[in-house]
Amino acid sequence: MKVLETDRLVLRWIDVDDAAFILELLNDPSFIRFIGDKGVRELEAARNYILTGPIASYKQFRFGLYATVLKETPAPIGICGILKRDTLPHPDIGFAFLPAYWNKGYAYEASAAVLEHARNNLGIDRVLAITTPDNDASVRLLVKLGLRFDRLIKLSTDADEVKLFTDAGVI
Numbered sequence: 001m002k003v004l005e006t007d008r009l010v011l012r013w014i015d016v017d018d019a020a021f022i023l024e025l026l027n028d029p030s031f032i033r034f035i036g037d038k039g040v041r042e043l044e045a046a047r048n049y050i051l052t053g054p055i056a057s058y059k060q061f062r063f064g065l066y067a068t069v070l071k072e073t074p075a076p077i078g079i080c081g082i083l084k085r086d087t088l089p090h091p092d093i094g095f096a097f098l099p100a101y102w103n104k105g106y107a108y109e110a111s112a113a114v115l116e117h118a119r120n121n122l123g124i125d126r127v128l129a130i131t132t133p134d135n136d137a138s139v140r141l142l143v144k145l146g147l148r149f150d151r152l153i154k155l156s157t158d159a160d161e162v163k164l165f166t167d168a169g170v171i
Contacts, residue, residue, distance in 0.1 A: 003066050004113045011066040011080060011110060014054040018067055019046035021076045024098065031096055034135045057083065063122055065094060068110045077101040080110035082118050082127070087155040091118070092128040095141075102137070111145055115167075129165040130155070139163065 004011040023046040025031055026038045040049050057064030065081035078097030095107050118124040129147050131138040147165040154161055
């Protein structure tokens with residue numbers, strides 16, 4: 001289901017037919033380094049990830065991560081959307097793109113559209129973001145989107161610290 005459209009992109013719900021793409025994205029070394037190893041190593045695991053992640057989020061919250069597709073091709077180039085984590089008080093924006101599509105403005109274009117959609121269509125008035133402390137590209141993108149660094153936090157007691165960004169005052 002199409003959710004958003006920008007000048008160059010279509011953002012749509014992820015479905016089980018995207019399993020090969022999800023498998024590739026989740027196993028990209030940069031995804032594992034900056035987002036984490038989801039342990040998805042085969043197509044069936046990718047389908048399960050889609051069912052228990054994005055599709056479950058759409059059903060529960062009416063939002064989630066969306067497949068980001070170039071208008072001229074049907075294949076996804078990345079994911080971008082809003083997540084609701086138990087460990088954060090407000091939803092957060094998330095994004096990841098295949099390396100071949102970095103530095104072309106796609107992440108900003110998709111993220112800006114997702115933030116506008118969250119505020120104007122989903123009624124989300126507060127959006128957070130998290131990133132690893134060494135993910136300079138994501139930090140630059142979050143700042144460009146108007147979010148500001150708030151503090152370092154741990155999402156769980158055994159997790160590494162991440163940078164928390166907010167679009168408003170202190171949380």
